[in-house]
Amino acid sequence: MPSELDLRNLPGYRWHPNGQSAFSGDLNRLYHALDAMFVRWARQASADEMLFPIFISASELDKLDYFRSFPHLATFACALDPEPDNLAAFAKGTGVSEAGEVALTRTAPIKDALTPAACYHVYIHLQGSALDGPRHFTTRCTCFRREAYYAPLRRQWSFGMREIVCLGTSDEVKGFLDSHRTRVAAFFDKLGLDIAWSAATDPFFNPSGNPKLLAQMLDPVKTEMVFEGELAIGSVNFHRNFFGETFGITRDGKAAFSGCVAFGLERWIYAWLRRFGTDAAGWPDLDALGAL
């Protein structure tokens, strides 16, 4: 295993210092092969495959108390007020500064945030519906989390997240999460990947003042797949009936329970490169490996 992963001259990889990665060649193929494996796992649970947009309306996120819990992570979609004089003033303005900053003129009302977590789309989509059995979904979405600093593959402003989601009774969701944890753990064993399963909490703003954090600490609901003792490349999450209550989704007349298994694509690539090296000739066949 390489002692340090040097991404600077890796063919097919380009780090964007604004917290993003670009891929081509073998790395682009690896990205899609990993995602295809997650999709095969999702299909075994008969999950519906969904394609969601990048924006989530702020009023939906507000129902989750997102802006009070995670104001530091949020990214918003912002455009100029389309009034012609305002656009003209911007177009004639000073443009972009040497520090790369744009001076906006008057902005239009902000109504949308960029997706913070792929599975939020699913609960919003199902809002107000009554489920007559357990339901499974999968989606991959680019997710956005503003951070104090960024690091290639490991900590990005935007990154790909594949999720497999279950809604149903408490037992149905717990059974789903258990079976997926078992499957993923078996895959890590087969891969020889150094993963510890570790209870975690969400990165709340102002944690000491947040009753939700206390609830998470008393009864852990998030278990992370932690690579080499420090990097969470995925997580298994039990939300109880929080989303069901928030969005009026019922199962057998009561608020539905939900849970999800989430995979961070760029972090999986990081772990893969650490484990198998940067030369694709030495990589195992993911299609064969993932067929569990």
Added chain:
Amino acid sequence: MPSELDLRNLPGYRWHPNGQSAFSGDLNRLYHALDAMFVRWARQASADEMLFPIFISASELDKLDYFRSFPHLATFACALDPEPDNLAAFAKGTGVSEAGEVALTRTAPIKDALTPAACYHVYIHLQGSALDGPRHFTTRCTCFRREAYYAPLRRQWSFGMREIVCLGTSDEVKGFLDSHRTRVAAFFDKLGLDIAWSAATDPFFNPSGNPKLLAQMLDPVKTEMVFEGELAIGSVNFHRNFFGETFGITRDGKAAFSGCVAFGLERWIYAWLRRFGTDAAGWPDLDALGAL
């Protein structure tokens, strides 16, 4: 052919009034089958497949004069100033109004815009490089264009765009564009799709004052694939050496020429549903149809 396309109760389709679409089921499969066909066409040109992020740094877009030419279309990524009191003020604030608007407190400097066109990433990526032969690339990116109004599938704030891009000498690029136009036209014939090829210009802000528009009108460089006389579902674009000059990309010691073929995924789905109806049982096999 249906006289009007009713998307309201179409299974697997959900319109988000903020100018976006969500897909599942047959429509999600159609989306990916169309994109897979474009990728097969790109592979026949030995195109490198690239995966780019959503943000483009404002200073790169500024080199293209983007903000002066298209201020009305631009969407920016905006986050709060991370200073703790500022975040706390936002978190304690009034939240989201009944009109769905978020009142931000102080924002961090804005340095990034959301991708307006997929192929921009390619030229920025190649910045400062010398090409020793024609090069081909393909990428699909979610693109963002603020509009005065939105309409399902036809006019969206964000939409999927697949592009096949060529850089090289003028003749190499023209040859690439000609052969792709021929291929796409043959596909439309096979499909029985009502498409007119029509010269077009970019939607410049303040058009009468923009010399770039005049240049485009005198020597058309954009040809659109116009469905039913009104909806551009794709375009073939010859950029001359504009991107080569702007980003210092050379071919044989001179500024490289470039061109691209662009496909708007949601609009292709619109045309497909108009042509073949909303019932997937009546859809032709895209894999067979697209093998030209």
